[in-house]
Amino acid sequence: MAEIWQGVKSVRDEEALAILARRARHDLEMLNYPPADWVPEAAGPDGKPMLDALIVGGGMCGQTAAFALMREGVRKVRVIDRCARGDEGPWGTYARMEILRSPKHLTGPDLGVPSLTFRAWYEAQHGEDGWAQLYKVGRIDWRDYLLWVRDTVGVEVENGTALVAIEPTASSVRATLESAKGREDIWARKIVLAGGRDGAGALRLPQFPGLDRASAEARRRVLHSTDGIEPEDFTGKRVGVLGAGASAFDCAATALEGGAAEVAMFVRRPHLPQVNKSKGASYPGFLRAFGSLSDADRWRLQAYIFGEQAPPPHESVLRCDVHPNFSIRFAEPWTDVQPDAAGVRVVTAKGRFDFDAVILATGFDIDLEKHPLLAPLAGNILLWRDRIAPELAAQDPECARHPYLGAGFELIAHEPDRMQVLDRIHMFNVGATMSHAALAGDIPGLQIGARRLADAIVAHLFEESLPELEARLRAHDERELAPTRYLVP
Secondary structure (H helix, E strand, C coil): CCCCCCCCCCCCCCHHHHHHHHHHHHHHHCCCCCCCCCCCEECCCCCCCCCEEEECCCHHHHHHHHHHHHHCCCCCCEECCCCCCCCCCCCCCCCCCCCCCCCCCCCCCCCCHHHHHHHHHHHHHHHHHHHHCCCCCCHHHHHHHHHHHHHHHHHEECCCCCEEEEEECCCCEEEEECCCCEEEEEEEEEEEEEEHHHHHHHECCCCCCCCCCCCCCHHHHHECCCCCCCCCHCCCEEEECCCCCCCHHHHHHHHHCCCEEEEECCCCCCCCCCHHHHHHHCCHHHHHHHHHHCCCHHHHHHHHHHHHHCCCCHHHHHHHHHHCEEEEECCCEEEEEEEEECCCEEEEEEEEEEEEEEEEEECCCCCCCCCCHHHHHHHCCCHHHHHCHHHHHHCCCHCCEEEEECCCEEECCCCCCHHHHHHEECCCCHHHHHHHHHCCHHHHHHHHHHHHHHHHHHHHHHHHHHHHHHHHHHHHCCCCCCCCCCCCC
């Protein structure tokens, strides 16, 4: 497919990137970045200084949120990620596309600084002609670009550190962290959940009568698209794939390119989705104004986008279609999956099919009750089903399970008097989509979302710190007329 697009990684020029980094840092200096830390220090219940914000997730959303806060002078920020450096987000792990589906010109992680854009990063290494010839962004290029931005702007990520518990209190949130060093309790004024596609729920795992996922055969032969699978895992094997989204085609291509004997994809629809409606909602007017619409308007628009579903990228479809041993069975959902020592039997209404392994490319659920951190709080978190008519919620239960967020991505409680500190937890991940559109995960809306999040946190920190800030204002005594004869002692 080289004649259609470039691969997942271009050639690196580290010297050119170092020069660009110096230029970007100079540009940031001219923008007075980072400004002084203006937020007064506050002690947590343990007597130690509290964080202004703990950002959970060091991928695209997490690092951009941290950058946006640092640009506003919020400096007591800690960013953690449970994965190793380079494995934050999907780009270096379970994302198996060769190129991003987004156009190459999109911006976001740069927060409006030209020398931090992907174009600047790519042109520094491959020149203007290289940029002109580039079709779309390679997946590994995007991962490495994000790491370069992170290092250049000074966002430090603590890799190998996971958040394992959240406990809101009257004036802060206690967060329990776990790393190779052990467990640690810290206190933060704000927590930003930037955990990506599973940040508001969990993996979508269909239940089948003959499937016990805990069994050894199921663990070996029944895979999810997020599992650590490699092309060579499928050499000479018959593989079944459930689903028809981007991840389904990319998993199928991984198996085919690894030398699979057969790959059969099963789709419940009679044909693939044809139009990506979210692309038609990726302009500034929609992304900026959606969050201020009425509940009825937001529900109607976003439920329509979700309901139409996005087609797989045509590049991913072509990547599979060049293999004669690839097939799609439309209008044929699975009714059972039966793994055993010999293989996996898939049962549909039309027949029985035997495979060596199957891949469930079924994505993620939005369901706070399934989220390990939010499940204890889920009963008091306001959801979209609490804001719409029951008949609408019944028509689209997944949309109805989305959290109903405030203007700054904050959680809202059913009973504010009892759980008012829920607004200290901000959901900057896919769970924000019904409330704010695709501002926390998709590249086109990332800059708008990160600025909106930072503005909300800044406003909250300012209001909460007003007594100290007012005292600081009254104590300010810089005598600007000292060099003149008009100074009044």
